[in-house]
Amino acid sequence: MPADLAVIGLGPFGLPLAQAAVAAGIPTVGYRTGPEPGSLSAADLRRMLSGGFRHATGPAELGRVRTAVICAPTPRGADGGLDLTQLESAARTLAAHLRPHTTVILESPVPPGTTEDLLRPLLEEGSGLRAGRDFHLAYSPSRVDPGNRDHTPANTPKVIGGLTPACTESAAAFYGRLTDKVVRARGVREAETVQLLETNFRHVNIALVNEMAVLCHDLGVDLWDVVRCAETKPFGFQAFRPGPGVGGHTVPQDLTHTAGRTLRMVELAQQVNSQMPRYVVQRAATLLNEHGKSARGARVLLLGVTYKPDLADQQGTPAREIATRLMELGASVSYHDPHVPSWNVLDRPVPRADSLYEAAADADLTILLQQHRTYDLQALSVKAQLLLDTRGAAPTGAAHRL
Numbered sequence: 001m002p003a004d005l006a007v008i009g010l011g012p013f014g015l016p017l018a019q020a021a022v023a024a025g026i027p028t029v030g031y032r033t034g035p036e037p038g039s040l041s042a043a044d045l046r047r048m049l050s051g052g053f054r055h056a057t058g059p060a061e062l063g064r065v066r067t068a069v070i071c072a073p074t075p076r077g078a079d080g081g082l083d084l085t086q087l088e089s090a091a092r093t094l095a096a097h098l099r100p101h102t103t104v105i106l107e108s109p110v111p112p113g114t115t116e117d118l119l120r121p122l123l124e125e126g127s128g129l130r131a132g133r134d135f136h137l138a139y140s141p142s143r144v145d146p147g148n149r150d151h152t153p154a155n156t157p158k159v160i161g162g163l164t165p166a167c168t169e170s171a172a173a174f175y176g177r178l179t180d181k182v183v184r185a186r187g188v189r190e191a192e193t194v195q196l197l198e199t200n201f202r203h204v205n206i207a208l209v210n211e212m213a214v215l216c217h218d219l220g221v222d223l224w225d226v227v228r229c230a231e232t233k234p235f236g237f238q239a240f241r242p243g244p245g246v247g248g249h250t251v252p253q254d255l256t257h258t259a260g261r262t263l264r265m266v267e268l269a270q271q272v273n274s275q276m277p278r279y280v281v282q283r284a285a286t287l288l289n290e291h292g293k294s295a296r297g298a299r300v301l302l303l304g305v306t307y308k309p310d311l312a313d314q315q316g317t318p319a320r321e322i323a324t325r326l327m328e329l330g331a332s333v334s335y336h337d338p339h340v341p342s343w344n345v346l347d348r349p350v351p352r353a354d355s356l357y358e359a360a361a362d363a364d365l366t367i368l369l370q371q372h373r374t375y376d377l378q379a380l381s382v383k384a385q386l387l388l389d390t391r392g393a394a395p396t397g398a399a400h401r402l
Contacts, residue, residue, distance in 0.1 A: 095126025304370025
């Protein structure tokens with residue numbers, strides 16, 4: 001069966017889109033843009049394949065679809081801006097096979113202006129076609145939340161901004177097959193800036209509550225109780241919770257590297273959030289000292305080394321920096337994670353605990369970094385000599401909270 005949709009980029013943005021399309025009965029072909037760690041389980045991938053999803057045998061297949069969605073990863077580059085290398089490569093590959101009347105949509109996180117100033121010229125030059133006349137071009141911010149069972153592609157509104165009104169409507173017709181609600185932005189740049197606002201909103205608010213965590217600890221105030229009470233306010237407040245750092249595939253953007261503009265709140269949020277792994281290690285060392293032990297030579301067990309609960313994805317996980325800093329202090333670090341069978345830090349393997357409770361009982365300090373569903377914090381608090389809970393998951397009084 002010929003594919004109706006090509007998803008270009010099968011990483012954290014492309015795979016969920018392909019999964020949703022297959023579930024909606026859309027014949028879908030996937031095309032890799034590079035080494036892309038997937039965010040779906042083996043069972044989900046098997047269901048996709050049985051539903052008709054297939055990998056492209058070559059780039060020529062990209063020219064046989066009605067809709068092509070570019071989901072190439074755009075990680076942070078060495079200069080601090082987004083690295084658009086895979087996006088550019090994907091655009092050139094698609095351009096060489098682009099046919100008239102195709103709808104091209106960009107979902108990768110990008111700075112505002114990228115669709116018009118980078119993607120459009122690449123597609124037009126490589127194809128000889130003109131965007132808005134010979135093919136449709138639009139941007140739609142990815143709203144993937146891996147592991148979220150309540151907010152799925154089907155019930156999450158999709159924002160769309162096209163180069164022309166006709167481009168917007170063509171993209172809306174496609175996404176209307178996947179989701180209950182389509183939201184039309186005024187244009188491409190507005191849609192791109194939606195992604196910018198949504199990503200930065202998350203990082204800024206996490207930074208605020210992380211600063212509150214440090215302040216409350218110094219004041220002897222239970223932050224988790226403060227958040228619990230504050231979230232009862234029915235207006236003007238949205239609850240965020242602190243943690244050992246911020247991971248994930250979308251990075252905050254202050255536009256310094258694209259528009260020459262600094263979003264001061266975002267810049268400060270990055271500074272605050274990037275300090276959290278260091279703060280966790282400081283708290284760990286202090287706890288050990290208070291119980292007559294030094295970090296040097298201490299046995300420290302890290303629980304949950306992924307960036308999100310109940311997933312294997314380690315993109316941007318703060319666990320790596322925390323482990324590194326503990327090792328630099330001379331601690332003997334091991335880990336437990338039901339989703340990560342092996343883990344390397346500083347180019348060497350970190351010992352994996354097979355028996356969770358035995359390892360917690362043997363460790364001088366156990367640090368909960370990620371709250372996987374399988375962790376029984378009440379039982380762990382009984383077994384562990386010392387338990388530092390960075391997620392507020394343990395029962396009150398059962399652990400030292402961040």
